[in-house]
Amino acid sequence: MSQLIARILLAIFVIPIASLIYMVAFIQSERWLYRWINYQTYATYRDIARMRFGFSGLIAWAFLAIWWFLLWRKSVRWNGTRIGLTAGAVVLAAIAGIIVAAILNQSERGFGDFIGSATAPLLWIVATIFVWRETAAERAARVNNSGQDAIVCPTCGYNLTGLTEPRCPECGTQFTLDQLLASQPSRTRADLET
Ligand SMILES: [Zn+2]
Known part of the structure; x- marks a missing residue:
């Protein structure tokens, strides 16, 4: 197996593994959040559900980002623009996830929170492909x-x-x-x- 094939396979498996981590985080978050919320002021069941989706999305996103970065960092030509766009994509993906959640919550309350929390990390991954791939000029220089x-x-x-x-x-x-x-x-x- 060549290095490149191995990396492509590792890239393919990151999404299913992140989904597993999302589910585990969601199940575990129930205990953690209820324990914490006991000491807090009034929180509805829906608030807690929303927090659980958000929490699981962030955990899965953190895992995805670390894996993705370690996998490709050596083949990305890092410069100020790329680092800035990568960070900016985090903000844009989070905003997009919130918008998706708000829209879907109108037809199915709670379901929108789930889809929104999964949309943000996936959109960020897609954005990094465009930000991290080499430009035509960079390719010409490399060749x-x-x-x-x-x-x-x-x-x-x-x-x-x-x-x-x-x-x-x-x-x-x-x-x-x-x-x-x-x-x-x-x-x-x-x-x-x-
Ligand atoms: Zn020699």
Whole structure:
């Protein structure tokens, strides 16, 4: 299994696992919230249900965000704009979730809270795909750079450009030509980023 395939599989499984975490958080939140609410002022059953959906949504979202970030952080070209848009997407997704909840609550009270709390993290994930993917200019620069990569010694990184035999003059290691080609750093990148 290549690195890229493994990452795509991990990306596919994040949503079902986050759904499980949502359900567990929802079940557990009943005990926690009722214990806490005993000391609070009057709260209706609906207020408590709304809090439980919100709480479960936040827990699932936090899990999703950490998993998603760890999975893709190395292949995202981080800059000020990307970090700002990623944070802005959190706010927009939360607002969208609240709007969805308000609209659906008009026809089915409580159901809207559930859908809204699930909508926000899902919208954020979709937004990050657009924010994190490389722009056309970034892709052009990357392809350009990988094309210019010199053949280097896999053992010590010495530039082997112009040599007529597959032996590193720096560290003395000998290779066959296919070993040399297969172990080039640019090849590993090409496997990860296509
Ligand atoms: Zn060497």
